Amino acid sequence: MAGEIPFTYLRGLYMTEDFAAGAGGRDLLEKAPAADIVTFVSDEVMRHMSGTEHPQGVLALVDIGAVRREPLSGYPAIFLEDIQDPGNLGTIIRTAEAAGISAVYMSSGCADILSPKVVRSTMGCLFRVPLIRLDGEEFYVEIKRQQEQGVRFVAAALGGTRAYDEISYDEKTAFLVGNEGNGLSARAIASADEKTIIPMEGHVESLNAAVAASILMFEAARQRRV
Amino acid sequence: MAGEIPFTYLRGLYMTEDFAAGAGGRDLLEKAPAADIVTFVSDEVMRHMSGTEHPQGVLALVDIGAVRREPLSGYPAIFLEDIQDPGNLGTIIRTAEAAGISAVYMSSGCADILSPKVVRSTMGCLFRVPLIRLDGEEFYVEIKRQQEQGVRFVAAALGGTRAYDEISYDEKTAFLVGNEGNGLSARAIASADEKTIIPMEGHVESLNAAVAASILMFEAARQRRV
Numbered sequence: 001m002a003g004e005i006p007f008t009y010l011r012g013l014y015m016t017e018d019f020a021a022g023a024g025g026r027d028l029l030e031k032a033p034a035a036d037i038v039t040f041v042s043d044e045v046m047r048h049m050s051g052t053e054h055p056q057g058v059l060a061l062v063d064i065g066a067v068r069r070e071p072l073s074g075y076p077a078i079f080l081e082d083i084q085d086p087g088n089l090g091t092i093i094r095t096a097e098a099a100g101i102s103a104v105y106m107s108s109g110c111a112d113i114l115s116p117k118v119v120r121s122t123m124g125c126l127f128r129v130p131l132i133r134l135d136g137e138e139f140y141v142e143i144k145r146q147q148e149q150g151v152r153f154v155a156a157a158l159g160g161t162r163a164y165d166e167i168s169y170d171e172k173t174a175f176l177v178g179n180e181g182n183g184l185s186a187r188a189i190a191s192a193d194e195k196t197i198i199p200m201e202g203h204v205e206s207l208n209a210a211v212a213a214s215i216l217m218f219e220a221a222r223q224r225r226v
Numbered sequence: 227m228a229g230e231i232p233f234t235y236l237r238g239l240y241m242t243e244d245f246a247a248g249a250g251g252r253d254l255l256e257k258a259p260a261a262d263i264v265t266f267v268s269d270e271v272m273r274h275m276s277g278t279e280h281p282q283g284v285l286a287l288v289d290i291g292a293v294r295r296e297p298l299s300g301y302p303a304i305f306l307e308d309i310q311d312p313g314n315l316g317t318i319i320r321t322a323e324a325a326g327i328s329a330v331y332m333s334s335g336c337a338d339i340l341s342p343k344v345v346r347s348t349m350g351c352l353f354r355v356p357l358i359r360l361d362g363e364e365f366y367v368e369i370k371r372q373q374e375q376g377v378r379f380v381a382a383a384l385g386g387t388r389a390y391d392e393i394s395y396d397e398k399t400a401f402l403v404g405n406e407g408n409g410l411s412a413r414a415i416a417s418a419d420e421k422t423i424i425p426m427e428g429h430v431e432s433l434n435a436a437v438a439a440s441i442l443m444f445e446a447a448r449q450r451r452v
Contacts, residue, residue: 087313091434100427121434128428165448198444199451201326202354208317208347211440214433218424218441219448222391225425 007031009066009127013038016046019057028058051116067113068130071103075151075172076220079143081188082109082179083209089113090121091210092177096129099217100224103130107139109179143191146174153192156212157184160197167196169220177213233257235292235353239264242272245283254284277342293339294356297329301377301398302446305369307414308335308405309435315339316347317436318403322355325443326450329356333365335405369417372400379418382438383410386423393422395446403439 013032017040019025032038046055071077078101083089089111096104111118113131122129134142143153154167155176176192178184183206189195198207198215207215239258243266245251258264272281297303304327309315315337322330337344339357348355360368369379380393381402402418404410409432415421424433424441433441 091437094430095433095437097428098424098426098430098433123431125428125430163451165451198324199447200324201447202323202351204320204324204351205349207321207324207440208436210434211317211321211437214437214440215444221425221427222445225389225391 007033009063010037010060011063012061014041014046014049014059014061015039016041016043016057018043022057025058052120062127064114066127068128069132071130071132074102075174076101076169076217077103077105077146077151077174078213078217079105079107079139079153079174079176080110080178080213081107081139081176081184082182083177084109084111085180085209086111086115086117087121088180088208088210090118090123090126092213093118093122093129093131094125095210095214095217097125099214099221101129101217103132105132105134105139105142105174108133108135140187140191143174143176143188147191147193152194154194154196154216155184155189155192156198156216157189157192157195158197158206159189160195162194162196163199164196164216165219167194169223173220175213175216175220177209177216180209233259235289236263236286237289238287240267240272240275240285240287241265242267242269242283244269248283251284278346288353290340292353294354295358297356297358300328301400302327302395302443303329303331303372303377303400304439304443305331305333305365305379305400305402306336306404306439307333307365307402307410308408309403310335310337311406311435312337312341312343313347314406314434314436316344316349316352318439319344319348319355319357320351321436321440321443323351325440325447327355327443329358331358331360331365331368331400334359334361366413366417369400369402369414373417373419378420380420380422380442381410381415381418382424382442383415383418383421384423384432385415386421388420388422389425390422390442391445393420395449399446401439401442401446403435403442406435 049059093104151172151174153174153176176188275285319330345352377398377400379400379402402414
């Protein structure tokens with residue numbers, strides 16, 4: 001990850017002696033733009049700073065401007081409605097980069113992308129995947145706007161009529177994924193061009209939201225490769 | 227979920243008045259084997275009992291014997307080496323049921339399946355998916371034993387030579403998935419019949435362990451349906 005930190009936005013690096021002595025630490029120290037932004041801290045201080053029991057031993061202070069706000073060209077994109085769990089949101093952002101998603105659009109009911117748990121679970125992808133937050137009405141207006149430009153919205157919904165792998169994602173596709181407990185709102189489902197389901201065995205009622213989003217995004221990536 | 231709780235193992239039900247008044251609560255009260263196992267508690271007490279800020283309003287006291295220990299017949303199965311995060315482990319168990327996995331085998335370095343966070347994130351699947359914990363050496367002995375019976379072990383590893391969707395999972399397959407931070411051990415990778423990768427775009431180094439496991443399990447499910 002070190003090589004991919006946007007150094008122009010880097011304001012400070014905090015690390016333990018143990019981390020600095022390892023391969024990742026040596027690499028980071030070599031690449032750091034200036035020595036005076038590096039501060040060495042004790043394990044105890046690192047635990048307090050990171051807010052976790054078992055920190056990795058390194059923290060970066062990064063300018064908020066480093067978060068990308070402009071979508072990459074191309075599709076698929078993903079629209080998230082009220083993903084409240086920070087771990088789920090961070091995991092979706094991480095998977096989105098790996099699956100080649102051009103932008104993650106979030107309704108105002110989604111967790112704060114700058115909360116520590118989201119930042120941690122994105123594993124650095126926060127600064128590479130375009131993240132676009134749309135307040136209130138704007139989320140639905142943006143769906144409409146993109147539809148008018150030929151984007152096809154595929155909603156993951158229990159009432160879906162086609163399995164996710166029976167749909168072709170080779171045109172301009174945007175996925176619509178909803179809240180952990182309630183799924184997508186009736187309004188979001190109604191706005192979609194297609195409703196899809198992930199076929200499930202056993203007695204499971206639903207998948208974890210990050211798992212469902214990941215399966216959809218990687219099916220699109222699989223189809224592109226085939 | 228209510229209909230799928232193994233009632234013979236149910237020792238107690240605790241719920242708030244609000245939960246009891248809803249559809250899920252009424253359904254559960256109707257199905258409860260005896261009225262005297264139900265206790266109504268205040269929101270305040272529920273918060274303390276559940277240990278979460280926003281509990282769902284219902285808790286069940288269930289006999290440990292309700293956890294299944296015998297694999298279902300058939301494959302695929304999944305072997306987890308040192309999945310330490312309780313949320314990841316619970317999510318994998320939940321996804322495993324949805325993907326039709328016959329058993330989840332866990333090394334002794336995996337999180338405790340009876341820890342509150344694992345129990346919560348399985349969403350009830352804990353009592354339906356066979357969960358087999360193998361201490362120390364036993365984990366690797368079981369891999370060997372199943373291989374001798376014709377099971378093919380597919381390891382998710384960065385050095386994998388074939389993409390996960392280029393492999394056919396129609397025979398007896400077991401997936402091998404490793405630790406969040408370090409991946410599979412060299413020993414586990416060496417024991418596998420095949421090493422696979424999930425092709426990734428961008429600069430992502432790895433996927434979340436539960437996401438990676440889910441993509442593999444659902445690819446096998448997709449191939450069965452095609």
